[in-house]
Amino acid sequence: MGCKDCCGVCLQCLFGYETNVMLVINNKALGALFRLIQLLIISYVAVYVCWIQRAYQETDSVISSVSTKVKGNFLTNSSTEGVHVWDVPEYVVPPQGENSFFVVTNVILTPGQTQSKCPEIPSESTKCDSDSDCVAGHNDVHADGVQTGHCVQYSDTIKTCEVQAWCPLENDGVIPKPAILGAAEDFTVLVKNNIQYPKFNFKKRNILHHINSTYLKNCTFDRKTDPHCPIFRLGNMVKEAGEDFSVMALKGGIIGIFVDWNCDLDFPERFCIPKYSFSRLDNKNPENNVAPGYNFRYAKYFKNNENVETRTLIKAFGIRFDVIVFGKAGKFNIVPTIVNLGATLAFLSLVAAVCDWVMLTCTKDRDYYAKHKFIHADQKGDSMPLSSMETGSYGTP
Incomplete structure (x- = not known):
C-alpha cells in the first residue's frame, strides 16, 4: 500500500461515521447470558433501589423533642430511716432531664452529718500508729476530708488519721441486698415525643389520634396487645432489654428507649407511627x-434543734433511661426518580457491551462473528467486512 493509499485510509477513519448494525446470532448460551444480566439489573433496581432504598423519594431526617413523667411510690422500713414512703420527688433525680430520666433503685444513707472532726475510714493510706503518720492540712482526692494531723482510734484495734469533714463519714463498703427500692420495677413512665420533618412540613407526636384521656390513664405498653401506648412499666423495659430488674437494681445501669420514626409519606399520615425497642447501654462485661x-x-440539708447545719448524705444507685429518637421520612420526587431511571438505562446499555465482549473473546466462532459485526460502507453504496479493509481489497482476502 502506497503513501497515497495510507493517507486515504487515515482520512476515511478521521471523517468516517459509525452506526450500529443489528446482528442476530442464534447462540443459546449467549442469549441466556444476555437475558440473565438484564434480569439481574432489573431485579436489583426493582427490589433494592426502589423497594428497599426507595431511591425514587426525597428524604429528610427527624427533629425530635422528648419529655417524661414517672409515677409510683413505695414504702420502706429500715434501721436508718425507719418507716419511709418514697415518692416521685425523691426517687427521680433530677426531676427534669434532657431526653433521659433517672430512677433510684438502691441507696446507702448517712444521716445526721455535720461539719466536725472524725476518724477517717480505714484504708492503706489512712491507717496510722502515731500523729507523725498524719500530715495537718493534707488533702487527698480519694479521702473524705482534710487531715488535722492527729492519729485517733477508729475502733478497738485500728487507728486512722483524723479529718475535718462532714461527720460521721459515709461507709459504702456494703451495698444493700436486695435493693431497697427494688419495687421500682412496677413504676411507670409516660414518654411524650413530638417529631417533625421540616422538608415535608410534617409534624406528629407519639400520643396518636385515637388515644384519649381515659385510655391514657389505663393503658400500659405491650408489644403484642397495646403497642401504641406511650406509658411504659420500668420492669417490662428492663426485661425487653434482656436484663433482670432485681439484679440491675443493686448497682444500677443505663437502659436505652429507642423510638423509631421511619415513615413513608407517600402513604396516608395514619401509617406513620413510632416503633419502640429497648437495650442496655452500659458495659456489663x-x-x-x-x-x-x-x-x-x-x-x-436542714437545721437541727441547735440550729446547726445538718445533712443526710445519699449514695443513690439506679437506672438511667435514655430516650433515643431516630428516623427518616421519604416522599416521591421527580428529580431522584429521573436520576435513578437514567442510571438503570445506563446499566442496561452495558449488557450488550458485556455480551459483545464474551461473543468476540470466549466463543469458538468469534472470528466469524467479528467478520459480520464490523462492516464498512463506502460512498458508492458498496460494503465490505472489516477483514477485507485490513487487506486493502473489497474482495475475498
Whole structure:
C-alpha cells in the first residue's frame, strides 16, 4: 500500500461515521447470558433501589423533642430511716432531664452529718500508729476530708488519721441486698415525643389520634396487645432489654428507649407511627467490671434543734433511661426518580457491551462473528467486512 493509499485510509477513519448494525446470532448460551444480566439489573433496581432504598423519594431526617413523667411510690422500713414512703420527688433525680430520666433503685444513707472532726475510714493510706503518720492540712482526692494531723482510734484495734469533714463519714463498703427500692420495677413512665420533618412540613407526636384521656390513664405498653401506648412499666423495659430488674437494681445501669420514626409519606399520615425497642447501654462485661453500674451522691440539708447545719448524705444507685429518637421520612420526587431511571438505562446499555465482549473473546466462532459485526460502507453504496479493509481489497482476502 502506497503513501497515497495510507493517507486515504487515515482520512476515511478521521471523517468516517459509525452506526450500529443489528446482528442476530442464534447462540443459546449467549442469549441466556444476555437475558440473565438484564434480569439481574432489573431485579436489583426493582427490589433494592426502589423497594428497599426507595431511591425514587426525597428524604429528610427527624427533629425530635422528648419529655417524661414517672409515677409510683413505695414504702420502706429500715434501721436508718425507719418507716419511709418514697415518692416521685425523691426517687427521680433530677426531676427534669434532657431526653433521659433517672430512677433510684438502691441507696446507702448517712444521716445526721455535720461539719466536725472524725476518724477517717480505714484504708492503706489512712491507717496510722502515731500523729507523725498524719500530715495537718493534707488533702487527698480519694479521702473524705482534710487531715488535722492527729492519729485517733477508729475502733478497738485500728487507728486512722483524723479529718475535718462532714461527720460521721459515709461507709459504702456494703451495698444493700436486695435493693431497697427494688419495687421500682412496677413504676411507670409516660414518654411524650413530638417529631417533625421540616422538608415535608410534617409534624406528629407519639400520643396518636385515637388515644384519649381515659385510655391514657389505663393503658400500659405491650408489644403484642397495646403497642401504641406511650406509658411504659420500668420492669417490662428492663426485661425487653434482656436484663433482670432485681439484679440491675443493686448497682444500677443505663437502659436505652429507642423510638423509631421511619415513615413513608407517600402513604396516608395514619401509617406513620413510632416503633419502640429497648437495650442496655452500659458495659456489663464480666471481664472488665471495674466501677460497674450507675450511681451518684446528693444530700438533703436542714437545721437541727441547735440550729446547726445538718445533712443526710445519699449514695443513690439506679437506672438511667435514655430516650433515643431516630428516623427518616421519604416522599416521591421527580428529580431522584429521573436520576435513578437514567442510571438503570445506563446499566442496561452495558449488557450488550458485556455480551459483545464474551461473543468476540470466549466463543469458538468469534472470528466469524467479528467478520459480520464490523462492516464498512463506502460512498458508492458498496460494503465490505472489516477483514477485507485490513487487506486493502473489497474482495475475498
